[in-house]
Amino acid sequence: MKKTILFFVLTLSSVFAYAEPCRRLTGKDPTGHTLELDDGSVWKVHQNSLPRSKNFYKEGDLIVIYPVILRFLSDSMFFFHNKNSGQNVNVDLSLGPISGRPGCVEIEEIDFYRGILLLRDGYNNRLTWQINSDSLTQLRQWKPGQAVILGSNRRHANIFGSPYEFSLINVEKTEIIQANRI
Secondary structure, X not given: OHXXXXXXXXXXXXXXXXOOOEEEEEEEOOOXXXXXXXXXXXXXXXXXXXXHHHHHOOOOOEEEEEEOOOHHHHOOOEEEEEOOOOOEEEEEEEEOOOOOOOOOEEEEEEEOOOXXXXXXXXXXXXXXXXXXXXXXXXXXXXXXXXXXXXXEOHHHHHHHOOOOOEEEEEOOOOEEEXXXXX
């Protein structure tokens, strides 16, 4: 019995260790023009995505944030994937997360030499990240106290063979750095 429980706990923890970072949709403009996530961030939906955001996005849905691969084709930096409906909408950040909210993640420390970023969420959990070495120059512009939104890089990883599965979005700079959790 103990072996079965231990196996179940290890299996469950390995599933969550590799899960994509999700946010919960907490608000939506009735016209579908803006979507609000549980960290307090507000996102503007692009015109071509309005029918999908209006009809297939409901409060409580789980959302994964992805960077857009070919920005010149979509005219947006990000897209939301609704895990409940399976629909994607192109979005851009309109308002960053609210500091002090449990879902808000902020930079606590940066080790520029080793490319390590220490983040803290509103629950006081610490998350340590190894930054893509190609982005070290970009990382030098980031500062403690700035808000960061966690996104997924799995689609890039699958298409381009990138070893980095996460996207860290600096709210103040509107920059994306690929990273892995360590």
